[in-house]
Amino acid sequence: MAKGLTRERVVAAALELLDEQGMGAVTVRALAARLDVRAPALYWHVRNKQELLDEMSTSVMRGVVAELSKIAPGAGWRDDLAAYARILRSQYLLHRDGARIFSGTRITDPDVVRMKEPYFERWTAAGLTIGEADDALDVVTAFVVGFVIEEQERRQSEPTRYSPIGRDAWLGEGVQKVKEAGHLRDDGAQRFERHLDIVLAGLTARLKR
């Protein structure tokens, strides 16, 4: 008897499971239970667990594309890249360990990649070579991925290791500057803006305007 299961519902339920209980809880059986079927039923909708993971990644990246297409093109590549960076971060943050799990991802939907085209067209029209445009996008992507991996890791670590006091004790004697740096860790959002500004400044310095 058909239960109205679809690939989309399976993927959505898997993302919910991830967010609620972490990646370790995303098992075929738990997912089936949540969808009120038995484990083998899922294999009618996805080939195997790896394909499920790929579909989860692609779903997240489709979220990035959707958010990006909501906003108007910026005044130039700097604006476009800043908007992309903020959206990529926010979409990763929507899911527990999002950056680590979904980066370097096997995207199953070409439309997600085809989405780069209008940006490349505008940036090259504005004077960048295609190589520069590609570099710019990749540098920003790498930065966001690395930033959010660290951000999410810290967010869910035991406070013993990341609270200022616990950390100082763990570090031992001396290393005053390391401790000082640990104490000034500010809000994730403003840290992100500051670091993003540094990366964008590098692009401005190195690419044709």
Place this chain on the structure above:
Amino acid sequence: MAKGLTRERVVAAALELLDEQGMGAVTVRALAARLDVRAPALYWHVRNKQELLDEMSTSVMRGVVAELSKIAPGAGWRDDLAAYARILRSQYLLHRDGARIFSGTRITDPDVVRMKEPYFERWTAAGLTIGEADDALDVVTAFVVGFVIEEQERRQSEPTRYSPIGRDAWLGEGVQKVKEAGHLRDDGAQRFERHLDIVLAGLTARLKR
């Protein structure tokens, strides 16, 4: 009867297993077999698998520290950061999926973190605030992590998706610029140097000299 197993030997064997067969093959049983003991024996040396993973991470980061301490301090923070970035990348590249697995890592050895102190001291003596020094290190780290995750992912993907021809077919009609960008993907090392230069240029533009 003691078999001369040590925590260090266990961790080293786990890293070998990772490199030879990937993370999925790093199981307690496979690791025990490689060390010629039964699975429960490992629990005498590590508390559980998570602790094993943390020790593997820490071992990799100790490699970074070791390589870094071999070279003389650079002429300034820019040189130091460039050397750090290259070493971090090379140590990640030593292990299959190294960047993804070992980034945002739970370092178990305070000495690895204490190692930042001499750098922070020299950079602040040269005019940076502690906040700037910390930002600089974090931006470079984030970039390297993101870069190498993507680099290693591509390296071991099926050629269907990353060979120029397979990729063009997969992308479909149009999107000429996206395809063009895909064709010019050059050597990882020179791409890394180019992107690192962009990040360092951003730091130069934004931090006190």
Place this chain on the structure above:
DNA sequence: ACCTGAACACCGTTCAAGT
């Protein structure tokens, strides 16, 4: 102190069988 044997609850996946 260090290791084994046996067991527990749990994985992903296959496949014949049901509807």
Place this chain on the structure above:
DNA sequence: ACCTGAACACCGTTCAAGT
């Protein structure tokens, strides 16, 4: 076309027992 029941080989982990 879509789902279940039963089974397979395999997990991480515990624990009493051996030496």
